[in-house]
Amino acid sequence: MALSWRAVLIAALAAGVVVAGAAVLDEALETPPAFCPDDVDSDEPEDVSSLSAPPRSGVALFDVAGNGDMTDRGDQLDGRLPNTFTRDALICQYQRESDEELGSCGLSTKLLATRYAYKVYEFSSKRLLGEFELLGHGRCPTGIRELPAGSSSLNADPDYPALVERLVPLLT
Structure with missing residues (x-):
């Protein structure tokens, strides 16, 4: 017995709902790389993260995007940290455009x-x-002459030397 076009359509829609639901569930259950809050206005860190120990420098730096995605920026602190820090820390960085x-x-x-x-x-x-x-x-940035078509601006990069200066009283 041949399937009617309605049955095929219903099966296709059901499959789409299952796939979309699985993607949403997977994203909801994804363990973030660090315990930074998803939003700059929240002080509550994530309960779990895949960051189980501080790096050798004792300080981890993660950039948190508007959608909550996190990128390890610890390499930006390489060679900048004093050896006087007595606490290990996670620094969460959030960009505010202007x-x-x-x-x-x-x-x-x-x-x-x-x-x-x-x-x-x-x-x-x-603890915050x-x-x-x-x-x-x-x-x-070095080497910038022109941006690709449709783009006419760049955001200023973070001032990592100023960040280290602000960390000194918090971590010593």
């Missing part, structure tokens, strides 16, 4: 003022040690 121009890079590329919010957690207890904001530095 339309304010700091200058230009190349002929038609604007450099935008960008603030970065930071939350600093003691690694072992997940401090939070602050820093203005990104106003230097153009």
Whole structure:
């Protein structure tokens, strides 16, 4: 007996719902790489993360995107940390964009003022040690002449030397 087009359509829709539901469930159950809150306005760290121990430097830095995705930026602190830190810490970095121009890079590329919010957690207890904001530095990335079509601005990069200065009183 041949299947009717309605039965095929219903089966296809059901399969689509199952696949979409599995994707949503997988994302909801995904363990984040660090215990940073998904949102800068939340002080409650994630209950679980795949970050089980602090790095050798004692400080982990993760950039948290607007959708909650996290990227390890610890390499940006390599060679910048003093050896006087007595606490291991997780630093969560959140970008806050602005339309304010700091200058230009190349002929038609604007450099935008960008603030970065930071939350600093003691690694072992997940206790919030401090939070602050820093203005990104106003230097153009090397090698920038023009951006691809449709893009006319760059966000200022985080000021990592200023970040280390702010960490000193929290971690010593």
